[in-house]
Amino acid sequence: MTPLKLLNFQHILTLSVFTGAANGYYFHTWMECIYSSPDLSDMEFIEGLYFNKYPVIKFNSTVGMFEGFSDLGIKTAEMWNNDTAFLQQTMAKVDTYCKPNEVIWDVAVSERPTVKLSSVMPGDGTHPALVKCSAYDFYPQPIKVYWLKDGVPVTSDVTSTEELPNGDWYYQIHTVLEYTPKSAEKISCVVEHASFTRPMIYDWSKTRHLKSPAFSSVCLIVILRKRAWALLPF
Numbered sequence: 528m529t530p531l532k533l534l535n536f537q538h539i540l541t542l543s544v545f546t547g548a549a550n551g552y553y554f555h556t557w558m559e560c561i562y563s564s565p566d567l568s569d570m571e572f573i574e575g576l577y578f579n580k581y582p583v584i585k586f587n588s589t590v591g592m593f594e595g596f597s598d599l600g601i602k603t604a605e606m607w608n609n610d611t612a613f614l615q616q617t618m619a620k621v622d623t624y625c626k627p628n629e630v631i632w633d634v635a636v637s638e639r640p641t642v643k644l645s646s647v648m649p650g651d652g653t654h655p656a657l658v659k660c661s662a663y664d665f666y667p668q669p670i671k672v673y674w675l676k677d678g679v680p681v682t683s684d685v686t687s688t689e690e691l692p693n694g695d696w697y698y699q700i701h702t703v704l705e706y707t708p709k710s711a712e713k714i715s716c717v718v719e720h721a722s723f724t725r726p727m728i729y730d731w732s733k734t735r736h737l738k739s740p741a742f743s744s745v746c747l748i749v750i751l752r753k754r755a756w757a758l759l760p761f
């Protein structure tokens with residue numbers, strides 16, 4: 528058998544079925560991008576060529592070479608490994624194929640956190656105030672949640688949990704800030720996550736926790752009624 532021609536390589540990728548018979552012969556390729564680091568620094572590109580269920584050639588970017596399995600595969604791998612340009616082009620798929628696709632898929636499967644700010648302790652003359660920032664139901668796991676005081680990041684008096692798995696693929700995280708209330712001071716919680724295109728800032732308004740849920744529902748009903756009246760024909 529002659530080794531597979533290099534020029535045919537891309538065609539083979541797309542032409543997967545050689546015959547239309549019921550139990551046809553199948554030539555297929557399988558591309559994998561394997562990584563675990565959030566910054567994608569350990570990205571590995573694997574490409575496998577198979578005839579029916581048997582592997583013919585495999586490329587592993589960590590090894591940087593093709594490996595052949597059948598007679599045809601061994602000869603073809605030797606020829607491809609001799610071609611420096613082709614080898615470099617295949618190696619480059621870590622950056623040209625894996626990393627760009629990872630970014631697209633990461634956004635496609637990511638789920639935005641629901642962020643809530645709440646008062647744990649309002650604070651008085653003798654005790655500091657405690658305010659909690661919670662991010663619920665987000666995916667993937669990496670997230671950054673931190674506090675700003677008048678726009679400046681706060682590093683002390685902060686207690687945070689890890690990203691806690693809900694058990695349903697989603698995560699939650701909580702961070703509590705201890706502070707002494709001062710007038711005209713702006714406290715905000717910042718959330719950075721793959722599902723957002725920029726850091727999201729949530730301001731803590733000191734009056735927020737005074738509003739009761741009942742008060743909000745009353746407002747909503749009034750607004751809905753007004754809208755309903757407006758629609759009535761007279």
Ligand SMILES: *[C@@H]1O[C@H](CO)[C@@H](O)[C@H](O)[C@H]1NC(C)=O
Nearest residue numbers: 559561571573587588589590
């Ligand atoms: C690729 O090669 C490296 C180094 O030999 C190995 O650790 C890794 O498991 C291989 N990956 C696959 C998917 O076979």
Ligand SMILES: *[C@@H]1O[C@H](CO)[C@@H](O)[C@H](O)[C@H]1NC(C)=O
Nearest residue numbers: 530602603605606607608609
């Ligand atoms: C690959 O290169 C080696 C050394 O340059 C040579 O001996 C061998 O014949 C080459 N193989 C193919 C398939 O071109």
